[in-house]
Amino acid sequence: MTTDPSVADEVVSYQRRGAVGVVTMNRPEYRNAQNSAMTYALDAAFAAAVDDDEVRVIVLAGAGKHFSAGHDIGSPGRDTEVSFDRKAALWWDHVGKPGGDQRYAREMEVYLGMCRRWREIPKPTVAMVQGACVAGGLMLAWVCDLIVAADDAFFADPVVRMGIPGVEYFAHPWVLGPRAAKEVLFTGDRFDASRAREWGMVNRVVARGELESETFALAERVAEMPRFGLALAKRAVNQSEDLMGMRSGMDSAFGLHHFAHAHNAEVAEDPLAGMNARSMKSAGS
Numbered sequence: 001m002t003t004d005p006s007v008a009d010e011v012v013s014y015q016r017r018g019a020v021g022v023v024t025m026n027r028p029e030y031r032n033a034q035n036s037a038m039t040y041a042l043d044a045a046f047a048a049a050v051d052d053d054e055v056r057v058i059v060l061a062g063a064g065k066h067f068s069a070g071h072d073i074g075s076p077g078r079d080t081e082v083s084f085d086r087k088a089a090l091w092w093d094h095v096g097k098p099g100g101d102q103r104y105a106r107e108m109e110v111y112l113g114m115c116r117r118w119r120e121i122p123k124p125t126v127a128m129v130q131g132a133c134v135a136g137g138l139m140l141a142w143v144c145d146l147i148v149a150a151d152d153a154f155f156a157d158p159v160v161r162m163g164i165p166g167v168e169y170f171a172h173p174w175v176l177g178p179r180a181a182k183e184v185l186f187t188g189d190r191f192d193a194s195r196a197r198e199w200g201m202v203n204r205v206v207a208r209g210e211l212e213s214e215t216f217a218l219a220e221r222v223a224e225m226p227r228f229g230l231a232l233a234k235r236a237v238n239q240s241e242d243l244m245g246m247r248s249g250m251d252s253a254f255g256l257h258h259f260a261h262a263h264n265a266e267v268a269e270d271p272l273a274g275m276n277a278r279s280m281k282s283a284g285s
């Protein structure tokens with residue numbers, strides 16, 4: 001693995017457009033399903049954007065028709081048994097560890113840990129969302145400060161079908177409100193961009209053909225503000241969310257999430273309860 005996203009990694013691309021750093025998930029053939037190669041490449045691209053003094057705002061995008069269909073639970077590039085060069089050492093390497101040790105170590109690093117760090121990136125981030133934004137895809141949109149959604153965007157967290165109480169970055173009650181969070185989790189159904197707007201989860205809904213121009217217009221507007229002021233304002237809001245219980249709530253939900261994985265492994269020898277990408281997709285989500 002290289003940590004220089006400009007020379008790397010086809011699974012994520014990074015470019016700068018004026019004051020905007022653009023990080024793009026680039027596995028469109030798998031609806032930008034996130035394998036570990038992708039999450040580590042995202043990590044490297046975000047670091048490059050933070051370290052570039054010319055970059056004031058970061059846009060997170062997905063190549064192709066879909067933002068991200070979630071974590072990779074079935075593509076040929078699934079790499080759950082691979083070690084990566086861990087920069088932040090959020091947890092020890094998961095490979096070769098027994099039982100829950102392996103699962104907890106991996107998910108603490110590449111799912112909860114990375115998402116939490118990305119939420120704290122000291123520059124404003126804008127998610128540019130089209131098509132599917134499902135399960136792990138929601139996590140990536142939610143860590144961004146602003147979300148602009150195309151009118152063809154759809155959202156869902158269907159993992160209760162696996163007996164799991166929501167994705168690892170459990171922001172649902174804070175970004176949707178408790179009532180909507182329960183509906184989303186209890187049904188696993190899709191909700192569209194206008195519903196997401198109604199619930200306060202997205203900032204703007206725009207025509208699909210105008211997604212890019214509208215997102216960059218917003219990013220460039222934010223980029224005119226003083227950099228340090230933006231960083232402090234972001235921190236003030238994030239700290240307020242945490243004072244509303246988000247961080248400790250996520251810790252508690254992460255325990256339940258791993259209890260569910262362990263339960264599934266114990267009764268069915270499969271932490272995903274026999275579900276795979278195909279069955280999750282066809283389950284009506």
Ligand code: ZN
Pocket residue numbers: 107168257261
């Ligand atoms: Zn999990």
